[in-house]
Amino acid sequence: MSRFTWDRAVIVLLVATFAVGAVLDPNFASGSNLGFVIQDIGEIMLIALPMTLLIMTGEIDLSVASTAALAGCVLGWTWRESGSMAVAVVAALATGVVCGSVNGFLVTRLGLGSLAVTIGSLGLYRGLCYALLGDSTVADFPTGWTDLGYSTIPGTSLPYVAPVLVAFAVAFGVLLHLTRTGRWLFAIGQSAEAARFAGIPVARLKFWLFVTTGAVSGLAGIVYDLRFASARPDGALGFELAVIASVLFGGVSIFGGVGTMWGVAGAVLFLGSVRSLLQLRNVPPNALTIVTGGLLLGSVVVPVLAARLQAYREQHASDVPPAAPP
Amino acid sequence: MKHVPGAMFGATLGTAVGKAVGSREAPVAGALVVVLVVTSVVNPRFLSDQGRFDLMVAIAITGLMAIGQTFVLVMRHVDLSVGSVLGLSAFISASAVKGQPDGSLLTVLILGLAVGLAAGLVNGLLVAALGLPALVVTLGTLYVFQGVQALLTGGTRINADQLPTSVVRFGVSGGLGIPWLMWVCLAAALVGAVFLRTRRTGRDLYAVGSNPPAARLVGIPVVRRTLLAYAVSGAAAGLAGVLFLARFGGVDSNAGLGYELPVVAACVVGGVNILGGSGTVAGALLGAMLLKTMGVSLSALSVPEFWQQAINGLLLIIAITADRFVFLHRARIAREEAIRLRRAIRLAAERELEVSR
Numbered sequence: 001m002s003r004f005t006w007d008r009a010v011i012v013l014l015v016a017t018f019a020v021g022a023v024l025d026p027n028f029a030s031g032s033n034l035g036f037v038i039q040d041i042g043e044i045m046l047i048a049l050p051m052t053l054l055i056m057t058g059e060i061d062l063s064v065a066s067t068a069a070l071a072g073c074v075l076g077w078t079w080r081e082s083g084s085m086a087v088a089v090v091a092a093l094a095t096g097v098v099c100g101s102v103n104g105f106l107v108t109r110l111g112l113g114s115l116a117v118t119i120g121s122l123g124l125y126r127g128l129c130y131a132l133l134g135d136s137t138v139a140d141f142p143t144g145w146t147d148l149g150y151s152t153i154p155g156t157s158l159p160y161v162a163p164v165l166v167a168f169a170v171a172f173g174v175l176l177h178l179t180r181t182g183r184w185l186f187a188i189g190q191s192a193e194a195a196r197f198a199g200i201p202v203a204r205l206k207f208w209l210f211v212t213t214g215a216v217s218g219l220a221g222i223v224y225d226l227r228f229a230s231a232r233p234d235g236a237l238g239f240e241l242a243v244i245a246s247v248l249f250g251g252v253s254i255f256g257g258v259g260t261m262w263g264v265a266g267a268v269l270f271l272g273s274v275r276s277l278l279q280l281r282n283v284p285p286n287a288l289t290i291v292t293g294g295l296l297l298g299s300v301v302v303p304v305l306a307a308r309l310q311a312y313r314e315q316h317a318s319d320v321p322p323a324a325p326p
Numbered sequence: 327m328k329h330v331p332g333a334m335f336g337a338t339l340g341t342a343v344g345k346a347v348g349s350r351e352a353p354v355a356g357a358l359v360v361v362l363v364v365t366s367v368v369n370p371r372f373l374s375d376q377g378r379f380d381l382m383v384a385i386a387i388t389g390l391m392a393i394g395q396t397f398v399l400v401m402r403h404v405d406l407s408v409g410s411v412l413g414l415s416a417f418i419s420a421s422a423v424k425g426q427p428d429g430s431l432l433t434v435l436i437l438g439l440a441v442g443l444a445a446g447l448v449n450g451l452l453v454a455a456l457g458l459p460a461l462v463v464t465l466g467t468l469y470v471f472q473g474v475q476a477l478l479t480g481g482t483r484i485n486a487d488q489l490p491t492s493v494v495r496f497g498v499s500g501g502l503g504i505p506w507l508m509w510v511c512l513a514a515a516l517v518g519a520v521f522l523r524t525r526r527t528g529r530d531l532y533a534v535g536s537n538p539p540a541a542r543l544v545g546i547p548v549v550r551r552t553l554l555a556y557a558v559s560g561a562a563a564g565l566a567g568v569l570f571l572a573r574f575g576g577v578d579s580n581a582g583l584g585y586e587l588p589v590v591a592a593c594v595v596g597g598v599n600i601l602g603g604s605g606t607v608a609g610a611l612l613g614a615m616l617l618k619t620m621g622v623s624l625s626a627l628s629v630p631e632f633w634q635q636a637i638n639g640l641l642l643i644i645a646i647t648a649d650r651f652v653f654l655h656r657a658r659i660a661r662e663e664a665i666r667l668r669r670a671i672r673l674a675a676e677r678e679l680e681v682s683r
Contacts, residue, residue, distance in 0.1 A: 001339075058463075062587070112646050115404075116600045119587050120642035129637020134632070233632070238584065241406075254459045277381055286476035286579075291467025300458045302465075 004301055006251035014270040021277045028273075028280055039150070039159040039227065041272035043220040043236060044067065045265065046165065048250075049172040050213040052116075052264045055247055056176070057188040057206055059107065060255030064117040064217045065239035066125035067099040071221030073129045075233025076138030084147055093218045097262035099125055100214015104207040122240065129233035139230035148217025149226025151326045159221055168216070173261035181205070189257030245292060246271055249299045269296070329422030349599035350605075352582070353648075354612045358619060359537065365623035372626040375483065379505055381622050383573055386507035387412075387566050391585065392592040393518045394562025397555040398611040399593055400522070402535040402602025403460035405556065406561040407449060409585030415441040416577040418476050420484045429490035435568050442564015444555055445471060450556030454549040468586065472615035479579045486575030496572045507569045511611070514570040519607040531555055535602025591638065592617050596646045 021028035054061055061254045071092040078088035095195040105118045129174070148160045177322040189201050196202045225231045250267030252259030274295075275288055391408050398405045419437035423429030426490040445467070452463045486494050500506050522528040530551050534541040541550050571577055590600070596613025598605025620641070621634040 010640065067463075106647070109652055110647055112650055113600055116594050116646050119591050119594070120639045120646070122587060122634045123591065123642065125639070127633060127639060130630075130632030131636060136631070136645075167375045219409060240466060241468070244471070244588075248462050248465070254462050279529025284477065284480075286473050288473070289476065290473030293466045293471075293473060295453070296462065296469065296595060297466035300462050301452070301456060304456050 006299055007260045007266070010250055010263050010266040010270060014266050014273070017270060017273050017277065021273065021280075028277055033276060033280075035152055035157040035159055035162070037269075037272045037276045038162050038165065040276070041268050042161040042227070043224050043239060044180040044243055044246060044272075045268045046168060046223065047213070047217050047239070048246050048264050048268050049261070050170055050209065050216045051243055052250070052252055052259060052261060053176060054173070054206075054209050054213055055244075055252050055254065056185050056256055056259055057202075057209060058192065059099075059114040059115065059206060059209070060118065060244070060254075061210065061213050062240045062244075063103060063121040063125055064213060064220075064243060065240030066129070067096055067214055067217040068221035068224060068239065069129050069237070070125045070132075071095045071218035071233040072225040072235050073132045073233055074275060075085060075222055075225050076141075077132050079141060079231075080138050082181070085142060089222060091282075092222050093215060096214045096216070096218015096221065099212055099217070100215070101207075103214065107210065108203040108207045116235065119200045122185045125280050126233075126235045129235075131175065133231065133233045135233070137232040141226065141229055141231075146226050146229040149223065149229060161227075162272040164223075169261065169265045170257055173265075176261050181325065185209075186257055189253075190257075191257075209320045214279060242292075245296050249296050249300070271292045334387045337547050340671065344512070345419055348404060350649075351452070351609045351612055352617055354596055354609065354645075358612060358616045361412070361623050363614070365626050369626045369628075372623060375503070376540035377626070378503070379500065381619060382508040383505050384504065384622060385615050385618045386511040387569050387590055388585070388589060388618055389511045390514055390566045390569065391589045392596070392610040392614040393514050394559035395589050395593050396518070396598050396605055396607050397522070397531060397558040399590070399598045400535045400602055400605050401531050401552060401555050403453060403552065404464060404590065405446075405449060405554065405559040405563075406461065406527065406586045406590075406599070407467040407471055408443065408463040408559065408566075408589055409582035410468045410475065411445045411560055411563035412567040412570055412585060413577070413579070414445065414471050414478075415439075415477040415564035416571045416581050417479055417567075417579075419481050419490060419568055420571050420577050421478070423490050423493070424484055424488050427488055429492065429623050431490065431492040431496055434490070434493055435565070437456075438564045438568035438571075439561050442560045442562065442567065444560070446557040446560015447553065449560065450553040452554065452555065454552035472583070475581075476579045479577075481579060483578040484576050489571070489575065493568075494570050494575050507573060510565065510569060510652050514565070516609055518558070522607055527551070527554070532603055535604075537597075588617065588638075589614075591639070591642050595642050597645075597649070599649075 025032055027079045065283040074095040075088045075092040103121055106112050107114045152159055192202055224236050246268045247264050250264035278288055359396045415438040418441050419434045424435050449464055449467055452458050496506050531544045534548055534551055592614035593610045595598055595611035598610050617638050624634050
C-alpha cells in the first residue's frame with residue numbers, strides 16, 4: 001500500500017459520503033440533487049482551481065470574492081448602460097483580469113506580502129462594488145442568459161455550469177501535474193529561492209497566477225450573477241474563506257509545494273455533498289459550519305498525529321533489538 | 327564634564343521627540359489628526375459631545391481586538407477566529423444574565439473574558455503544541471466557534487430589555503467625557519503596550535516572530551509564549567464581545583461576522599508586520615482609530631458611506647507599500663554604510679602597514 005496522503009483520504013471520504021448518502025436518503029443520489037450540488041458549488045470550485053496554484057507557490061489571494069462581486073457588478077452595470085450582454089461579459093472578465101493584475105503587481109513588483117495586500121484589495125474591490133451600483137441591484141438580465149445560470153442542460157439534470165467546471169478542473173489539473181510550468185509551481189512552493197537560482201521565472205509566474213485567479217474569479221462573478229439573476233454589491237460575500245478552506249481541506253499545504261488538483265476538486269465536491277446530505281436530513285444549517293470547520297481542522301491535525309504515531313512506532317521498533325554495546 | 331540638568335533634559339526630550347516623529351506610528355497619528363481636523367471644520371457636529379462619544383464607542387471594539395491581535399501577529403501567527411469568539415462570548419455572557427434586570431456587569435465581564443480565554447487556548451494549543459499552521463487552525467475555529475454560537479442562539483436574539491440595566495448603561499455612559507467602552511480599550515492598550523515593550527516575556531514574542539528557530543535555540547519557551555499570545559488575543563476578543571453586547575444592547579447570530587479581516591487590517595495600517603517581529607500595541611490602536619474615524623468622517627462629510635471600504639483597503643495598501651519603501655531605503659543605507667566602513671578599515675590597515683615599513 002502506498003503512503004497515506006490527505007488528497008487520497010478526501011477521495012475516499014467523497015465516495016463514502018455518496019455511499020452513506022445513497023443508503024440514508026433516496027433523494028440524495030438522485031440526478032436532480034446531484035445537479036443541485038454542482039450548481040451550489042460552482043463559484044467555489046471555479047475559484048478554488050487557480051487558488052490551488054497560488055497557494056502551491058506559497059502565496060494567497062483573499063480578494064477573490066470581492067473580485068467576483070466587482071466583476072458581477074460590472075456585468076450588471078455594463079448591461080444596464082450598454083444593453084449588450086456580450087459587451088458586459090467581456091467587461092466583467094476584463095475587470096477580473098485588472099483586479100488580479102493589481103494584486104500581482106503589488107506582490108511581485110513591489111515585493112509586498114500577499115496576505116496583507118489582498119486583505120487591502122478585498123476592501124478596495126468590495127468598496128468599488130458599492131461605488132458602482134450603490135445599494136441598488138440590477139435584476140433585468142435577459143432570460144436567455146439567466147437560463148444558463150439556473151436551468152439544466154436539456155435531456156439531463158446537469159446545470160450548464162457542470163461542463164464548464166469539468167473543463168476548467170481538467171485544464172488546471174493538466175497544467176499542474178503534466179506540464180513543465182506545473183513542475184515549476186511545485187518547485188517554487190518548495191523553495192522560491194532555489195527555484196529562482198534554477199532559472200525559473202518566479203516573479204513572472206506568480207504575477208500570471210494572480211492574473212489567472214482574478215480572471216477566473218471574474219468568471220465566477222458572472223456565474224453567480226446568472227445563477228441568482230441579479231447583480232448586487234454584496235454578492236459572493238465571505239466566499240474567500242470558503243474557497244481557501246476547500247483548498248486547504250483538499251490537502252494543499254498552506255506553506256506551498258504540496259497538493260494535488262484532484263484533491264481540491266474532490267474536497268469542493270465533498271463539502272458540497274455533505275452540505276446537501278445534512279440539509280436533506282434536516283440538520284440545522286449551523287451544524288454545517290461546525291462540520292466545515294471541524295473537517296478543516298481534521299485535515300491538518302490527522303496528518304500531524306499520523307506522522308507522530310509513525311515516528312513513535314519507528315522509534316519503538318528500533319528499541320526492540322537493543323543496540324550491541326561497542 | 328559639567329553637569330547641566332536643563333541641557334540634559336532638553337537633549338533627552340529632543341531625542342524622544344525625534345524618535346516619536348520618526349516612528350512608524352507618527353504618520354498614522356498625523357493622518358488621524360488631519361482627518362479629525364478636516365472633518366470637524368467641514369462638519370462641526372462631527373466632534374460635538376455626541377459625535378465624539380459615538381466615534382470612541384465605534385473605535386473601542388475594533389481597537390481592543392486589534393490590541394490582542396498584535397500579540398499574535400508579532401509572533402508571525404494570525405488569529406482569524408476573533409470575530410467568532412466575539413459572537414460566542416457576547417452570546418454566552420448575555421445568556422447567563424438574561425432576564426435579570428439587576429444582574430451584575432462584573433459577571434458578564436468575567437464570563438466574556440473566560441469564554442475568550444478558553445477559545446484562545448484552543449487556538450493556542452492547536453498552533454503551539456501540534457505545530458499546525460495558524461492560518462488554517464484559526465480559519466477552522468472561525469467556522470467551529472461561529473457554528474457553536476449559531477447552534478446556541480438557534481436563531482434567537484437577546485434584546486436590550488432582557489439584559490441587566492448595568493450592562494446597557496455601561497454601553498451608553500462614560501467618565502471624563504470618555505465612554506466606559508473606550509476606557510476598557512485604553513486600559514488594555516496601556517497594559518498590553520507596557521508588557522510588550524518592557525517585560526522580558528513580551529520581548530520574547532518579538533524574538534520568536536523575527537526568527538523562530540533562533541528563538542528556540544536561545545532557550546525561549548516558544549510553545550508557552552505562543553499559548554500566551556493566543557490567550558491574550560482570545561481574551562481581548564472575549565472582552566470585545568461584552569463591549570459589543572453593551573454597545574448594541576443585544577446579540578444575535580450575526581454578531582462579529584466578518585470582523586477578522588478589518589482587525590488584521592487595523593494592525594497592519596498601524597505598522598504591525600504581518601510577517602512577525604515588529605509592531606506595537608499603540609500602532610495597532612492608532613490603526614483601528616484611523617480606519618474607524620475615516621468611516622465615520624466619510625458619512626459626516628456626506629460622502630456615501632460605501633466608499634469607506636474602498637478607502638480603508640486603499641489605506642492598507644498604501645501603508646504596506648510605504649513600509650516596503652522605507653525598508654528598502656534603510657537596507658540601502660545600511661549597505662552603503664557597511665561598504666564605507668569596510669573601505670575605511672582597509673585604508674586604515676594600509677596606512678598602518680606603510681607606517682610600520
